[in-house]
Amino acid sequence: MKAIRIGMIGCGVVGGGVADLLARRGKDLAARVGAPIELVKVAVRDMSKRRDAPIDESIFTTNPYEVVDSQDVDVVLEVMGGQDPALDLTLRAVKNGKHIVTANKHLLALHGTQVYEAVETAGVELGFEAAVAGAVPIIRSLKGAFAANRIESVHGIVNGTGNYILSRMADEGKTFDVILKDAQKLGYAEADPTFDVEGIDSAHKIAILASLAFETPIDFDAVYTEGITPITPEDIAMAREFGHRIKLLAIAKRAGDEVDVRVHPAMIPVTDPIANVNGALNAVEVEGDFAGVNMLVGPGAGAGPTASAVMGDVVDIARKMLHGGVGRTPPMNVPSSSMKKLKTRSIDKTLSRYYLRFTVPDTPGVLAMIAGALGESGISIASMIQRGHEEDKPVSVVLTTHTAMEADLKKALAKIGSLNVCAAPTVTIRIEGDGEE
């Protein structure tokens, strides 16, 4: 039987996992698909690099265009990442009639619309399960099992590195910097952790999920993004006292005619299952009007899980190649031309409860000034804790608010800033998911 021929761009952790999976599970896959799946070409940056992956050296090339232009390649796996040259390579492969399986969330978040349109025009398939939350089957579930629903919201933890760091900070009471360094040593964080710890990687993923769930293009620049670098052991301890955990959440919700898409640390009650998703795990909760709330939890990264997602997509495409159906279901479920253009709501219009930690001198009248400024902006205080009491040292005043609009909070915080009473920047963390909204 005619083989399904795979060309791969990139052969790092994920590419190695794919090669390993093909070597170990090739026979099973052939039985499930009805034809053998063969790796025929692999583009790498450095030929001389030692690789453990079970790949015949003769199929390596340093020129990725050889993969996308090859007559012998049916499906291109893009596991190199980044925008350039990944975008050009992807578009060229599509133009050449190749099907694409990609783990590149960065590319899809920023250039998704262009890629989806090219894919639809060429009538090829695009698999991108691996781009969001590794092995967790969230893309397929949105396109398949939940396809009969109006999706109301998708939210969760979609960055394993960030979750690993926050979990260890909570367990060990250590600072972000200390845990980050150790995470880098152990291979849980990259040398340049910016994308992970600043929430950018999470923003890439939630932009893709929001686009698919709400059938709208998402302007990545409009996705509000805040990272975990300002989180302190003190805030984690305070959260615990309120019965909450701090997690880096990626959130996409319908908000009237707009969509609310944002990434930021949030306090969530321990009774929320997502609060208990620890370590490098990812978790995504989907709310559909009929399906109700479903949560998918699993390893969001790593060679095995990502290879599982990539090859799951390859199985799907191979079946279509053999049995029909290629290129007929658009990447985003509906044709690009009929997607709605929903506006991304400004973060200023967010309605949330807030945790506020002020660092102020322990003198009479200060609390009244803060409470007054909040009250003037219509922000109502839900609880207050004051900590620390050392002669001539500032204290922490922690307030939680009832539901308020972000714009009003900003106004109040600007007012408080102008009072010149705070000895350090005020910490603001949104409180999610405890019913009051």
Added chain:
Amino acid sequence: MKAIRIGMIGCGVVGGGVADLLARRGKDLAARVGAPIELVKVAVRDMSKRRDAPIDESIFTTNPYEVVDSQDVDVVLEVMGGQDPALDLTLRAVKNGKHIVTANKHLLALHGTQVYEAVETAGVELGFEAAVAGAVPIIRSLKGAFAANRIESVHGIVNGTGNYILSRMADEGKTFDVILKDAQKLGYAEADPTFDVEGIDSAHKIAILASLAFETPIDFDAVYTEGITPITPEDIAMAREFGHRIKLLAIAKRAGDEVDVRVHPAMIPVTDPIANVNGALNAVEVEGDFAGVNMLVGPGAGAGPTASAVMGDVVDIARKMLHGGVGRTPPMNVPSSSMKKLKTRSIDKTLSRYYLRFTVPDTPGVLAMIAGALGESGISIASMIQRGHEEDKPVSVVLTTHTAMEADLKKALAKIGSLNVCAAPTVTIRIEGDGEE
């Protein structure tokens, strides 16, 4: 554009949900599928029954064979349940070239092989996401996202009623009988709760999952099944003391050349996410060699979630009808003819830790006799707690064991029984998932 025409057998809770979904989401579905989906015929038992479902009365019939024989029906939804006449109707619909979407786990667990073979022969599609865990996308994930893996195990909570009862027993400290009665009053348990509380419904579902995950027919009679009726508030309290929760688990694992498929109450550590899945929720954990451990959690029953699963399958079938691919991927991922025939392991060969509660007189020597009998069978005690101390009243002696083989435990318990020291039957609960095995 040519409509996809649906015939439905049964119009109870699930059927009503399907009609409701079609009425409310019909336009969105048409956009996602590329053609309208229309309900054209519905078989009901009693025409005169008042229904809230938005269905034109003219399409009702009391003869389900009118649905499966109709020239106007493309896809038959079987939401009536049971074996008879569901099996005959399903096989006849298949013979007539209709695609099938079913929520009937009972039918698939007992007659799956026959149905799958008929479906393959006829070259039609069979959707059965709704048969296991409602909206939770476990069937599709096994067939799709995880298709590149060798699945090592599938286990979890797949019966909402049982989980609801156990959760309330744990929260309220009340007996099974009291909670069951209240659950029946509230509509969480049926008038005849046998299938739910005796583990039979869970066994149906795990038989289907095991068959799909391991690509083998499963002899339903070989699935070991134990229900939750013997669970007492005392055992739940003891479990809590050991840091465990009692859940009705459905388990399917590879065990060498055999498969280990069973349903029984189990103690699981609170640190296991499944221990924290409460109320009527379902949770299924899948372990794949590449995907690692992924958990899917959601509502396992109810009109909305089940309708979501049914209509998700309809969307899939409709796309194939319109764009190709119909009948080419067998229901169980591989053709029935090439399924392996793995033997279901006898429960006697189960390796597990055990919780044992003996009711014995509080007299010297009794504990030594019990410990002696266990030791003779090679069963080693991990911990012991004795409770109660009233003059002339028997006490509870609770033991947990290290990993032992079920056959050895049975031998020891028979020996202890023959000593005539127990004032009540000994309670045995398996301890799962804490690493020792």
